[in-house]
Amino acid sequence: MHENTFRKTVAAAGLNPYLLEMANLREHCSWVHGDGKEAATTKAIDLIRMAVAKVARHEKLFPKQVSVTKRALVIGGGISGIQAALDMANASYKVVLVEREPTIGGRMAQLDKTFPTLDCSSCILTPKMVDVAQHPNITLLTSAEVKEVKGFVGNFEVSILQKARKVDHTKCTGCGICWQKCPEKAPSEFDMGLGKRPAVYIPFPQAVPPKPVIDTASCRYHKYLRFVEEKQEGKAPPQCRICEKLCPVGAIDWEQKDEIVTEKFGAIVVATGYKAFDPTIYTELGYGRHPDVITGLELERMMSASGPASGDVTRPSNGEHPKDVVFLTCVGSRDEQRGRTYCSKVCCMYIAKHAIILKEHYPDVQCYVFYMDVRAVSKDYEEFYKRAQESGAIYIRGKVSGIRQEEGRLVVRGEDTLLGEMVEIPADMVVLAIGMEHSPGSAELAQALKVSYDVNELFIEAHPKLRPVETMSDGVFVAGACVGPRDIPESVATGSAAAAKVAALFSQDFLTTDPMVAVIDQMKCGGCLLCTKVCPFKAIDTQVLRDGRTVAVVNESLCKGCGLCVAACRFGASNLRGFTQQQLLAEVTSLWQ
Amino acid sequence: MVEAGGKALKQCYQCGLCTGTCPWNLVRNFPTRKLIHQSQLGIADFETEDTWICATCRACVARCPRGVAIIDIMKALRGVIVGMGAGYVPAGLRVTLKNIAGTGNPLGESPEKRIDWTKDLGIRPFTKDTEVLYFSCCIPAYDPNIKRVAKATATLLTKAGVNFGILGTRESCCGESVRKAGNESLFQTLAQSNITAFAESGVTKIVVSSPHCYHTFRNEYPELGGSFEVVHFTQYLGELIREERLKPTKELNLKVTYHDPCYLGRHNSVYDEPRQVLRSIPGLDLVEMAEYRENSLCCGGGGSRIWQETKKGERLSDLRLDQAVATGASVLTTACPYCMLNFEDSILTSNRSDTIKLKEISELVLEAL
Known part of the structure; x- marks a missing residue:
């Protein structure tokens, strides 16, 4: 972080900024050795001696410039991807939006109402979807998936699979x-x-x-x-x-095949969202066995006026309106035994929403909520939770241990931990507040993009606080729930944030690349090409010289300066600028001189 | 106590899933979550009966969202009381522990009588040339009602031509329930005695009748220096049937339901082999109870509960028997001596011996030969 500041100072003094060397006493010494002052001082002196030995062997380095393709790719057409695409398009940049499903809209399109305002979800989403379709700067590819990503920031080359729809969309008028x-x-x-x-x-x-x-x-x-x-x-x-x-226009095309299209982009926004947790593994809750145990997302579809039930909530077992409805939180969240350790963040609020709406639609309904902690952490969320309580929902603190069927009803059993007593609640319907998990194929996509992902297959941002929409792969940005559970406001905000980062990138005609990268001495290179195999960034190409020898060549735009090729090269042909073998040797030998 | 619960004890978020999952709360009040919270705070009531209730069935541990080692906490609580020599210890348990310490078996019988069940079966003592040790567990060796289990298993092994033997008087109780009762030093003595007997006799492979011996030999003896190949008899029978060394060909035409013993199922994930053995019997219709496999209801006999008196009306085996009867099965089968003891008792005390019979898996296989 501070190296840049000092480089600027060096440049302002009229020197090449790469002649700077930093002995980082704060992070590498004083912060980590708080308990041994004398030894730390000795180490600090050593660090300075090493830095002096190294800086004497510094060379002037000059960054290169590469051009920028001012065209962005958005992967995923949920609310976050839509927001990112619209913001970039409005900033006059060309955008291609790729969506795996036959339509954009994502999970938000499935929701009935949104918390904490109770806006109709599709009423606020569909105008944005139409904006995407009509925007002159946006090309929409549905039923499409990203398959391969080559290149680097400003110059990506992406292969996109357009799946066969068997309907020619250039002819189809959507008459129905x-x-x-x-x-x-x-x-x-x-x-x-x-x-x-x-x-x-x-x-x-x-x-x-x-x-x-x-x-x-x-x-x-x-x-x-x-x-x-x-x-x-x-x-x-x-x-x-x-x-x-x-078909009046002859748009049905039985011969249509899957196609791969390859396009160039300067930046990529990943907004692949989430998949709802499958609660079948909670065998004690009987999802899939008891028809009246449903998931939160199923209840959304039932409640939706345009859904299959036209908004009429009934028990799947007998079609009657439920009187007693029990909600269970943390199904697939905060649970190590079922492999999902994290809090899914949205469940507390969507349950409160369900309880409020059910009571509005059916005044004789009694809602019960089993909870461990109620997490109402954003603006107006606590008030919304209060509103659910005011609507008559009874909150019981405890995790449900079992659901059984008895005389056509369900009996929900668990400990009321505040009473310290077991409770059994007869219910007509049980709603499982299922959590969020990574969308299928996340790991493969992350690997293609060279972006890191965690044990839960969620994308990792460059810095959780200061660089929340960037990744360690330059030019690749992340938005929405592919990073971790996020609600709609956060998904929209991160979509816009990613768009702003892309716009800043595209405001430059040329990008400067870091000159501290590997360089291979063609005279020394033996052509074994081991370096091409170890390079994690695929930054090493091959070249045939006039004398017929094949040698390795570093693509300086792709190289991140990790030094793996230097360690792997048995001929000593690979060297890292700013960290040459000679410099490192000088540092080490300075220790005993 | 805090140490026994591991790092996870501190992480318990008091959701109460353990209390709700605990089968005791179907018949009496057992505040599992509260005991965990007391352990978090380092406070415990040494005079309460609650300390001795847990049957270590592992239902709560399997589900605990924070991975708290609840059984280990219960064990440690008991260990503190046993170690202090003060506080409440159930009378039945005191006697049994004394028996085991004195005679090496919970019934207080003489070690010489341990081989009585083998009479007329032609079972050889284990020698250097024997391949497999059959370890019957104390209950099938001594209990007059359960001896039939050891006899059936040994007969099957003989019929399959297995080169097996027993150690007889040199065998001691495996010590599983002793350890769960908090008497760690007695457990160590028993384990060392068995490990020495096994090692000196040249044992490499052990077939056991009891899931409790299975658990202890397989998961706890290695840390004390005793590493042997341990096989539960249901796994071994499965192998013998697959290799066609045993051929159950006689049609039994029985509706049978299988009770998963906790120490075979939840503790060691052996769910399929017993069922495969049962399905290999022609005409046997295997039906499942309302709760089975991972969700199986404990008989109430684990964790040294088998040596303690459980009041009528609070017996889990009675509830489990209801579930078995509800399937319409004419035979309840299982693969654990403790479960056998409890179900024998439940069938007798509820006068249901005409409705349902209790048979161990070995007995059924033997009938089908």
């Missing part, structure tokens, strides 16, 4: 005749399996783009094709192809 007439139905992913959708479908009415895709797993024609291809026994299923016959 195909999905209205499709005879095959499959469980709707968007409705958490509570409702059905046709085989040719848009996930929900306000989907962007409002054009369908064909799900080949459920499509009758594809079932027929598989039957023929696999030479199965028995009667062939019908060929169907009703959508093709009815």
Whole structure:
């Protein structure tokens, strides 16, 4: 941090700034050796002696300049990615937004209302989705995934897989005749399996783009094709192809194949979001066994006026309105035994929201909330929790140990830890406040981007406080819940923050690269190319010289100066500028001179 | 106590999942969470019966969201009382511990009688040429009702042509319940005595009847210098059946439900082998109870509870028997001598011997040969 300040001072004095050497007495000595003053002083003297020996062998170094492709890639079309894309596009930069699903909108599109204001989620989200679709600076690629990332800040080359939709979106007008007439139905992913959708479908009415895709797993024609291809026994299923016959513009394209497109970008914003925790492993809670035990996200779909139940909340077992509803917090959060140690942050608040809304819709409902701690830490959240209590929800402190079915109802059992007594609450419905976990494929994407990720497969930011949207990979930024559990305000804020970082990057025509990188002496290089294998940044290329020898060459824009190639090189051909072998040797020998 | 709970004891966030998970709270009040909190604060009531309740079934440990070693805390609490020689120790347990210290078995029988069950079975003592040691556990060796378990297992081993033997009078109680009762020094004595007997006889592989011996030999003896290959008889029977050395071919036409012993299931994750053995019996219809595998309900006999008197109305084995009867099964089977003792008792005291029979897995396999 402070090295830069001193370099600037050196430059202001008219010297090459890379002639600076710092003996870092504060961090490397005084802070770590608080208990041994005399020994620390001896060490400090040694550190200074070493720095003097090294600085005498410093050379003038000059940064290089590389051009910037002023075009950004956003991975993930949830609220955070949408916000980042819109902000960058409004700052006049070109943006490509890649979304894995057939529509953008992400998890927020599935929610009924949002806390703590009780805004209708899709009412505030869909205008932004439409803005994305209509923005002249944004190219939207849905049903697409990032496969490979090459290059470096300002000059990324990204391969994107455009999955076959079997519908030509350049012809399709989104008239809807195909999905209205499709005879095959499959469980709707968007409705958490509570409702059905046709085989040719848009996930929900306000989907962007409002054009369908064909799900080949459920499509009758594809079932027929598989039957023929696999030479199965028995009667062939019908060929169907009703959508093709009815489409007025001939947009159904059975021949459409997966395609890889490669494009250049100057910066990448990762906003791949989260996946809801699957509570099946809590066998004692009976999710999947008792139909009336549902997840928070399923309740959202039930409550949503545009959802499969048109907003009517009923018990899946018998279709009646529930009278007693029990909520369980921390399902898949704060639990080492189930592998999720962290707090998912949003569950306390979304339960309070459910309790408030249920009471509003059905005044005779009694809500119970089992909690360990109520975490209401953002603006107006504590007041919102109070509002849930005022609405009549009863909060019981304790973790539920089991749910059993008895005479058509559920009995929820746990300790009321404040009473120190066991309680059993008969319930018509139990809602599990499932937590957030990494979205599938996060580790692979992080590896492709050379971004670090933690044990939970969540992306790691460059600094948790001071560089929250940057990563250790220059030019790659992170936004939203792919870093850790985040609610909508935080996802939007980090989306905007990432966009601001990209805009700052794009405001420069050229980027200067750090000159303290590896350099390979072609005269010494033996061509074993071990360095190309050990380099974690794939920064070493090969070159054939005029005399026919193959040698290694460092791509200075990619090199981070880690020095692995220096250690690996058996010919001593690789050297790190600013940390040459000669300099390091001088430092060490100074210790006994 | 604080040490026994490990680092995680400090991390307990008092959610009460342990209390709710603890099966005792189905029949009586047992404030697990409160005991943990007292341990956090370093305060404990040495006169309370609560100290001796935990059956170490591991249901709470398996679920504790902060990974607190609750069983170790209970063990340490008991250890403090036993060590001080003051405070409340249940009468039944006092007698049993004295028996074990004196005779090496909880029933206080003479070591010579340990081989009585082998009469007429032609079982050889373990010698240098024997491959497998069969360790029956004290209950099947001495208890008149449970001897049939050891007999059945040994008969199966003979029929499969296994080269096995027993150590007889040189065997002592494995010490599992002794350790859980807080008597660490007696446990050490027992363990050393067994380890020496095993080592001197040249034992390398041990087949055990009891999940408690299994747990102790496998997980606790190695730290005392005794490393042997330990196999539970259900695992071994599975192997013999797979290798077709045992062929259960006779149709039994029985509806059977299996009770997972805590020390086999939750403590050692052996859930599948006993079920595989049962499924290999022709005509046997294996049905599961309301709670099984990881969620199995404890019989109440672990952690030295088997030596303590449990009041009628508070017996977990009675509840478990209800679950077994509710499946409509005519046979309740299990693979643990303690569970066998408790269920024998529950069937008798609830007059349900016409409704459901108790048979150990070995007995069923033997019937099917």
